[in-house]
Amino acid sequence: MIINSLKSVKSFDGHTKYFEHASNLTKTTMKFSTFIPGKKKVKNAIIWLSGLTCTEENFITKSGVQKLLADTDTMIICPDTSPRGLELTNEHDSYDFGSGAGFYINATTDGYRDHYKMYDYIFEEITEILHNNFDIQNISIMGHSMGGHGALILGLKEKELYKAISAFSPITNPINCPWGQKAFKGYFGEQAQELALANDATEILRKGRATRNCILIEQGLDDEFLKEQLLTENFENICKEVGQELKVNYREGYDHSYFFIATYLEEHVQFHLEAFKEVQD
């Protein structure tokens, strides 16, 4: 695929880079950012999926990930959270639907179905870019909040592709929380219960799509969204029920912000590096 470099900034002996490309799936220009370490030949990639209102910029400027990957053979790629530059009905009216809120699913409703194919965009085009443009062998996936939901559903449904799954403060059971209900209604319509179930991490596990690998979740106990939107307990329960190995680190005093992500990112990066090491051994 043709990708155009927008900016390349030396960081930690590697390069923080921004790209754009024409997407066949969203039929828009899509942007993403990367950090590519400079000391070793890069073989692995972690995909970072951001949360509501974010773009390809938030994680790469705020997380401190460059320092953590500088000495490794692993890059990170941060896609945008939705198509841009469109004028669909209700697309720009609220922070939790439409632009900046693609939810990593393939929409079926009028207008949206032609562009909001964020599941396929991550699973197909980002994979193609990683393989063909960056010569990557192994891929894993993590994300935050809405992006944590994306990492869980993509990771569980495409478990052959993604070598590790982890999430910060993920929306774990979207059919039962206001954010998820609004998004699924807008992208799938009122009656699409089956599609909703197929894009809900808790329900995916209920159908027996567990992975052999442990899933790692980081969750702040002062996160204002924990009880109404994230529903981590529902995910823990279904993991127990179906025998999915899961490690949830509840962190006292931490909230939903990038400061929380930065604090515990090193452990998640290590978790992904270990998974790549196992694949390579």
Add this chain to the structure above:
Amino acid sequence: MIINSLKSVKSFDGHTKYFEHASNLTKTTMKFSTFIPGKKKVKNAIIWLSGLTCTEENFITKSGVQKLLADTDTMIICPDTSPRGLELTNEHDSYDFGSGAGFYINATTDGYRDHYKMYDYIFEEITEILHNNFDIQNISIMGHSMGGHGALILGLKEKELYKAISAFSPITNPINCPWGQKAFKGYFGEQAQELALANDATEILRKGRATRNCILIEQGLDDEFLKEQLLTENFENICKEVGQELKVNYREGYDHSYFFIATYLEEHVQFHLEAFKEVQD
């Protein structure tokens, strides 16, 4: 002084905090951010002065400083770069003068002299806040670009107060570069050569105000502003001339951005921690 907490977010076992207070010097409400480590009693503070267009937010969200200070007895404080909420003549017309561009000097021109007292604001009020509100014993100073200029002039002129001086990509000789000439003309007027000289790091050293301590400077060689605006060579020459110890690390391929700062911040933090250790021993 009364300072109001605006936000407190747990990070790396400490807290990233935002405050505001009524300033007697700028006669406006001033904001600053801090990171206060949580593992040891905090005794020392590094002041971070930001560059053009920045606020109290840029460094604390982008630099990764929390990870570097988490296990120490040293906090960081990041003041805003100018007074806010005013409507002075030409104040909001350009990125390099007025709001977001206070240059850490005390203005003498009409209107500005009543509010743009950023030198005294840092030297007097930030010091008072650190001593009285945060119970700090030792203070040092660093900054970036315009803030590097601020760190150099404050550090050299108030060498009893600041235990260490360092800078990323500083404007080292403002009277000889466009940014400095424009700012000094706007804040001091056309004829105030003496004031300009007294607020230029290179000229301060020429007058024999060297400090016993080594000054540390980090400078990217792909910095687009190096030759026209920063004039690092002029500063190196005067340091040699007057016997000021100086370490300039030129870094190949690095630019003027926060990615550069993040890459080498650890060495600067270590430099400041060493200086505090010497004072305490």
